[in-house]
Amino acid sequence: MSRLDSFIRRLTAQRDILNHVEADLDIPAGGPVMEIGLGNGRTFNHLRELFPDRRIVAFDRAMGAHASSVPDDKDLVIGEIAETAQAYLGVDASLVHADIGTGYPEKDAVTLTWLPQLVAGMLTRGGVAVSGLPLEHKTLNPLPVPSSVPTDRYFLYRKI
C-alpha cells in the first residue's frame, strides 16, 4: 500500500471513529476532551464541531496549527507530551484522542512506554480513548470500531 493510501486510511479511520463516538457512544457529561498531538489542527477543528460545548485541551511540542484551528492559550500545552501532560492526570476527561504515531516502529515503541498510562490517567471512569497506536492498559477496555475501519488501523477504548 502506498503511503498516500495509508495516510488516507488513517484519517478516514480517525474521522469515522470520532463521529461514531459522538453519534453512538455515551461519553460522560461535562468532562474535557484531550487532543494529544495537535499538528495542523484538522482533528482539533473536527472535535470542536463534534463537541462544541466541551473544553478541548491540545498538546504538541510546537504550535503548527492552521490559524483557523488554534486553541485558546489556556487550552494549548506546548512541550514534550510525556512531561507536560503529567499536570493533566486526574483531569477526568470524557474523551482522549491521541494521534502521535510516527510510522517508525522503534519510535512508536518508545511512545508506548508512557502513552497508555497517560491516557488512562487523564480519563474519567466511562471515558473514551481513540488512538492511532494500540493502548494496552488494564483499565482500557477495547471497543468495536465502525465496520469502515480496517482491523488494527485505529483503536477505541472505554475506561472501566
Ligand SMILES: C[S@@+](CC[C@H](N)C(=O)[O-])C[C@H]1O[C@@H](n2cnc3c(N)ncnc32)[C@H](O)[C@@H]1O
Ligand atoms: C500526526 S500529527 C497530528 C495531526 C493532527 N491530528 C492534525 O489534525 O493535524 C502528530 C503531532 O504530534 C506531535 N507529537 C508527536 N509526539 C509528540 C511528543 N512526544 N510530544 C509532543 N508532541 C508530539 C507532533 O509534533 C505532531 O504535530
